[in-house]
Amino acid sequence: MSESKPIVIAIDGPSASGKSTNARIISAKLGCIYVDTGAMYRTLAWYALSMGIDVTDMAAVEALCRDWPSKLVRRENNVWLEVDGYFPEKEIRSSEVSKAVSYVAQAPYVREWMKEHQRSCVDFGDLVMEGRDITSNIFPETPHKFYLDASAGERQARRDADGIEEDLAARDQRDSTRKAAPLVVVEGATVINNSGESPEETSARIIALVEAQRQA
Numbered sequence: 001m002s003e004s005k006p007i008v009i010a011i012d013g014p015s016a017s018g019k020s021t022n023a024r025i026i027s028a029k030l031g032c033i034y035v036d037t038g039a040m041y042r043t044l045a046w047y048a049l050s051m052g053i054d055v056t057d058m059a060a061v062e063a064l065c066r067d068w069p070s071k072l073v074r075r076e077n078n079v080w081l082e083v084d085g086y087f088p089e090k091e092i093r094s095s096e097v098s099k100a101v102s103y104v105a106q107a108p109y110v111r112e113w114m115k116e117h118q119r120s121c122v123d124f125g126d127l128v129m130e131g132r133d134i135t136s137n138i139f140p141e142t143p144h145k146f147y148l149d150a151s152a153g154e155r156q157a158r159r160d161a162d163g164i165e166e167d168l169a170a171r172d173q174r175d176s177t178r179k180a181a182p183l184v185v186v187e188g189a190t191v192i193n194n195s196g197e198s199p200e201e202t203s204a205r206i207i208a209l210v211e212a213q214r215q216a
């Protein structure tokens with residue numbers, strides 16, 4: 001799937017709405033690069049915690065972000081942030097990082113930094129990028145915009161099944177009410193509620209819509 005201008009499939013939605021699972025399936029099927037932008041925020045939150053920074057202190061988080069030793073790296077069809085050459089893959093899924101991440105994500109300078117780096121991912125090729133502000137703020141120009149959702153009960157059950165203890169409602173509330181690039185449904189996004197649906201079904205619906213949009 002490639003043409004002169006890179007294709008960007010943008011997927012937003014609240015926690016455990018199936019973004020990562022579907023983005024992974026879609027990117028593999030279409031031969032695109034998968035970018036989990038939540039992992040980028042989680043990597044910064046992990047780094048802040050490991051440096052002993054109070055993540056609710058926005059000025060301290062912004063100062064850290066200004067010159068942290070990180071770099072975007074492509075491995076196979078994934079792009080992620082490495083810190084000092086290390087990708088903290090398991091560490092960024094801990095309860096501590098999950099609790100800290102939405103504070104880090106509120107900082108305006110952090111969001112600018114992420115936007116610049118996330119937009120630069122098109123240099124790697126066609127993208128499936130998922131997060132909270134991809135349709136609204138990172139790639140508002142893409143015609144392929146999706147907002148995934150599922151019932152609050154089903155989302156909490158999915159996260160509990162991952163074995164991670166977390167109050168998703170509190171994080172979703174912070175993500176939807178913050179000043180900088182909150183989670184919203186933008187005009188032109190296709191809203192897909194995937195409660196009770198398998199990832200194979202949801203991803204097939206998204207791929208069919210992308211194909212129809214490309215032919216339109």
Ligand code: CDP
Nearest residue numbers: 015016037038039041101102105131132133
């Ligand atoms: O996996 P889950 O959906 O729970 O979260 P995630 O995608 O790993 O994102 C973790 C957190 O990063 C979110 O709760 C947001 O606070 C922040 N985030 C953001 O602000 N903007 C994005 N584009 C992606 C994530």
